[in-house]
Amino acid sequence: MQPSPPPEHRRVIRFVTFLALSLLAFSCWALVNSRINNAILIADADKTPLLAGDDDDRHNTGGDHPAPIPVAVPSSSDLMADAVRMGNPVVREMSLAGAAGGGGDGSEGSCDAENAQLRVYLYDLPPEFHFGMLGWDGKEAWPDVRDAGAVPHYPGGLNLQHSVAYWLTLDILSSTLPHSPDGGGGMSRPCVAVRVTNASLADVFFVPFFASLSYNRHSKLRGRDRVSRNRILQAELVRYLMRQEEWRRWGGKDHLVVPHHPNSMMQARRKLSAAMYVLSDFGRYPPDVANLKKDVIAPYMHVVRSLGDDESPAFGQRPVLAYFQGAIHRKDGGKVRQKLYQLLKDEKDVHFTYGSVRQNGIRRATKGMASSKFCLNIAGDTPSSNRLFDAIVSHCVPVIISDEIELPFEDVLDYSEFCVFVRASDAVRQGSLLRILRGVTRDQWTTMWRRLKEVAHHFEYQYPSKPDDAVQMIWGAVARKMHSLKLQLHKTGRYQRTHSDS
Numbered sequence: 161m162q163p164s165p166p167p168e169h170r171r172v173i174r175f176v177t178f179l180a181l182s183l184l185a186f187s188c189w190a191l192v193n194s195r196i197n198n199a200i201l202i203a204d205a206d207k208t209p210l211l212a213g214d215d216d217d218r219h220n221t222g223g224d225h226p227a228p229i230p231v232a233v234p235s236s237s238d239l240m241a242d243a244v245r246m247g248n249p250v251v252r253e254m255s256l257a258g259a260a261g262g263g264g265d266g267s268e269g270s271c272d273a274e275n276a277q278l279r280v281y282l283y284d285l286p287p288e289f290h291f292g293m294l295g296w297d298g299k300e301a302w303p304d305v306r307d308a309g310a311v312p313h314y315p316g317g318l319n320l321q322h323s324v325a326y327w328l329t330l331d332i333l334s335s336t337l338p339h340s341p342d343g344g345g346g347m348s349r350p351c352v353a354v355r356v357t358n359a360s361l362a363d364v365f366f367v368p369f370f371a372s373l374s375y376n377r378h379s380k381l382r383g384r385d386r387v388s389r390n391r392i393l394q395a396e397l398v399r400y401l402m403r404q405e406e407w408r409r410w411g412g413k414d415h416l417v418v419p420h421h422p423n424s425m426m427q428a429r430r431k432l433s434a435a436m437y438v439l440s441d442f443g444r445y446p447p448d449v450a451n452l453k454k455d456v457i458a459p460y461m462h463v464v465r466s467l468g469d470d471e472s473p474a475f476g477q478r479p480v481l482a483y484f485q486g487a488i489h490r491k492d493g494g495k496v497r498q499k500l501y502q503l504l505k506d507e508k509d510v511h512f513t514y515g516s517v518r519q520n521g522i523r524r525a526t527k528g529m530a531s532s533k534f535c536l537n538i539a540g541d542t543p544s545s546n547r548l549f550d551a552i553v554s555h556c557v558p559v560i561i562s563d564e565i566e567l568p569f570e571d572v573l574d575y576s577e578f579c580v581f582v583r584a585s586d587a588v589r590q591g592s593l594l595r596i597l598r599g600v601t602r603d604q605w606t607t608m609w610r611r612l613k614e615v616a617h618h619f620e621y622q623y624p625s626k627p628d629d630a631v632q633m634i635w636g637a638v639a640r641k642m643h644s645l646k647l648q649l650h651k652t653g654r655y656q657r658t659h660s661d662s
């Protein structure tokens with residue numbers, strides 16, 4: 161039998177306990193709150209939705225920190241209010257995107273490889289494979305990326321829509337600069353991916369070949385050339401990689417290559433097909449060369465200007481019901497376009513514009529999409545196109561009529577929250593597309609429009625990169641893919657090390 165403590169002791173104990181619990185609860189709240197405010201996608205691995213989930217998981221917010229003992233979060237109403245204000249999908253996104261684990265929330269401190277989701281080894285390819293194509297002199301191994309205004313510029317116009325490799329390379333180069341959250345002196349950048357120079361510490365080997373630009377710029381034969389420069393570069397790249405010990409180790413499976421333009425790396429794509437590709441879609445790839453299991457789909461860089469949140473016209477300020485921009489006559493897969501054109505061309509609130517955004521003027525396209533409720537994305541000669549991303553940043557609800565389309569980051573984004581999907585066979589039935597679109601109520605449309613405004617930043621390419629923009633979303637997607645790949649590689653390698661070393 162324990163004698164119970166005297167009353168004044170009991171009061172002190174009760175007070176101290178209360179104080180400790182309050183402090184703990186407050187720090188939980190502050191931590192969660194700061195993460196939401198920064199709209200950071202990194203949260204703890206495989207936990208059910210932060211906040212919105214059941215009570216047991218509510219406190220698992222920190223990457224590597226042990227979960228605090230369960231305590232009552234301050235009435236939890238503030239938390240729930242935040243979660244509701246931000247929209248639950250954001251909360252869900254946070255926990256899903258964190259599935260790669262690790263820290264690296266990029267809010268402060270320096271980017272150290274230890275806490276990054278993805279440690280990236282960057283091959284020092286000769287400049288002709290990357291910045292040399294941008295007119296950079298190549299006196300050093302890499303351009304100086306400290307001043308964002310002074311980095312080599314990518315050619316503008318339609319080249320830009322496939323500039324993914326350029327943004328990824330700039331970002332990984334900047335990952336070892338001194339980190340400063342407010343930009344003063346150092347580089348402010350999220351720390352999802354960090355460059356390592358020791359290959360044995362790398363999760364992934366990045367091949368910085370600007371394949372899309374090589375296709376755009378160097379496909380034509382010049383002078384007495386018998387082979388195009390684009391082909392020569394690909395052949396050299398294959399030779400270079402096959403010589404690398406790192407490539408040979410897993411046959412290239414942990415390598416990252418970016419042939420984003422559907423026609424880029426035509427000659428090398430099969431030889432390097434073990435690698436993880438960053439692609440716009442699988443339209444021109446046989447399934448054994450590229451597939452969703454090993455590869456990552458990345459957005460096109462949009463060409464129209466992004467609308468700010470407060471300049472985005474609402475339902476009543478968008479007089480056009482449906483907007484389509486593009487060629488009507490396409491090679492394969494584009495028959496749906498012609499049929500739809502025949503069905504819709506006489507409707508007064510449907511707007512068809514021919515040709516590319518560029519021919520028609522980017523400003524006109526920006527205005528057209530911003531004054532439309534729905535923007536049609538109809539399969540053309542490839543399942544995807546930059547039109548979808550132009551629609552997203554115009555907050556024009558995309559209507560996707562492309563059965564084979566693959567969408568970027570679909571493991572963390574639920575596109576049905578901000579897009580309307582119509583099967584091609586349904587869309588071409590007389591009157592059915594318009595019936596579907598007119599059937600979307602003002603409230604339903606507004607919900608999708610709000611969600612579009614929340615997700616639009618995931619589709620921005622920029623340097624320096626910002627939290628959760630397209631560059632960071634790609635690194636996150638690569639990190640998630642690497643986890644299952646590593647499991648598979650380590651499993652197949654169980655007996656290899658001892659057998660070859662002994």
Ligand SMILES: *[C@@H]1O[C@H](CO)[C@@H](O)[C@H](O)[C@H]1NC(C)=O
Nearest residue numbers: 273356357358359360361362
């Ligand atoms: C690279 O990392 C490995 C593993 O941590 C370590 O053993 C090795 O010494 C490192 N090499 C260099 C050159 O730092």
